[in-house]
Amino acid sequence: SAVISQKPSRDICQRGTSLTIQCQVDSQVTMMFWYRQQPGQSLTLIATANQGSEATYESGFVIDKFPISRPNLTFSTLTVSNMSPEDSSIYLCSVEDQYNEQFFGPGTRLTVL
Amino acid sequence: DAKTTQPTSMDCAEGRAANLPCNHSTISGNEYVYWYRQIHSQGPQYIIHGLKNNETNEMASLIITEDRKSSTLILPHATLRDTAVYYCIVGGATNKLIFGTGTLLAVQP
Numbered sequence: 001s002a003v004i005s006q007k008p009s010r011d012i013c014q015r016g017t018s019l020t021i022q023c024q025v026d027s028q029v030t031m032m033f034w035y036r037q038q039p040g041q042s043l044t045l046i047a048t049a050n051q052g053s054e055a056t057y058e059s060g061f062v063i064d065k066f067p068i069s070r071p072n073l074t075f076s077t078l079t080v081s082n083m084s085p086e087d088s089s090i091y092l093c094s095v096e097d098q099y100n101e102q103f104f105g106p107g108t109r110l111t112v113l
Numbered sequence: 114d115a116k117t118t119q120p121t122s123m124d125c126a127e128g129r130a131a132n133l134p135c136n137h138s139t140i141s142g143n144e145y146v147y148w149y150r151q152i153h154s155q156g157p158q159y160i161i162h163g164l165k166n167n168e169t170n171e172m173a174s175l176i177i178t179e180d181r182k183s184s185t186l187i188l189p190h191a192t193l194r195d196t197a198v199y200y201c202i203v204g205g206a207t208n209k210l211i212f213g214t215g216t217l218l219a220v221q222p
Contacts, residue, residue: 001159004156033209033210035212042200042212042213042214042215043157043210043212044212045209045210045211045212048209058209092156092157094156094157094210100145100162101159101162102147102149102159102210103159104156104157104158104159105156106155106156107155107156
């Protein structure tokens with residue numbers, strides 16, 4: 001199984017600022033995904049990030065708010081821009097392996113004041 | 114919207130089998146059934162997935178009905194550490210996962 005790390009593990013930010021979350025995987029993967037989990041809620045897919053192409057965003061999420069980079073097959077970043085308290089969530093990245101199994105990182109817990 | 118329906122919560126006695134049901138009546142022919150679980154404050158953990166045959170691994174068994182409209186995840190000997198939210202998800206190969214609300218399984222001592 002893939003081993004995924006995320007940085008930072010948690011952060012407290014002021015409204016109006018931006019935070020970039022990093023996701024690193026220990027093997028090369030084609031497909032990476034970013035999810036958000038609001039307090040007490042299930043996971044919601046933000047976007048799919050494939051290396052060499054623009055990220056594909058789900059309904060309700062836009063690139064200006066959540067820009068994503070995917071510079072290579074082991075790394076991706078998600079930026080939460082112009083943050084408000086409503087952005088307080090856990091942000092998780094995941095990767096899919098060749099067996100159609102998806103593995104998740106530990107998450108980044110974001111609190112916006 | 115999620116394509117699956119699961120009970121909100123279930124209890125199970127420690128050491129007994131936990132059987133978690135899932136309805137996915139609108140599943141299409143090329144969609145898999147995936148099961149994940151999320152222990153409090155952790156990222157979701159992959160458990161098992163299947164297309165139409167029953168599957169078993171070191172963690173669990175997945176029983177899919179012949180018409181594929183429902184499935185059951187079986188944890189053969191539940192322990193306290195199996196207390197988690199269990200998500201049943203339907204998706205195609207190399208596809209995004211749409212999470213529903215899941216089943217909160219509480220394993221009781």
